[in-house]
Amino acid sequence: MAKRTDMDHGLLLLIVAILAWIVPGAGHFFIKEKKRAAIIFVAITATFAIGLFIGSIAVVDPAGARPWYIGQIITSPGVALIPQLAQQAAQIGPNGELIPLVSYGRPHDVGQIYTAIAGAMNLLAIISAIYMAHSGRGEMIGSEEDE
């Protein structure tokens, strides 16, 4: 097997990081850590979905709750589409005014915590995938898994 150059290695780590950010667990899947990838994908996606279900899609609010939004977007860049969905879900009131989809109180808090923690967990998964790719563990264990 040909030895990787530093540039190849850096590119591999970058690809793993980007994949792990786009889809939770995809970074591990790329380095053949399939079981780990499946567990991470299910756990992070379920946590984020439960958060949205509890507080509604209005918990993703880039304008009103920016620090939380930063945490939420670490789950996936696809999270950026959710505020647009929330805008489309706005209703027209009796006087023709636009009533935005809002969430408040305890469900809003719980939903925000779930979705932001999902992002924090994905950050952990991204770092883990990069570390495994860097140390070559993924390739070693992955080939063992395939056998």
Added chain:
Amino acid sequence: MNNIANILAGFMSPMDIPTSPAAMLWMFPLILSIVIVYKATKMRVIFPKKFVKEVVVLFLTISLFLILAGIGLNLLVAFITS
């Protein structure tokens, strides 16, 4: 089909969670999820039985200490405000 529509509609309106001590129970699914991801990144090789065992042990440990911390803090508040 109706069930799917109901589930999707659930994402458009917040759930009803009253401001009561029972709302704290929502921390347990979150703890479980954090433990699963932590163990998935931490374990060198994933063996299903060992993974489940370690997840259960860590989940119970964290839950127990959080419950004890909650009881301790409640006792402290009761002591200060009495």
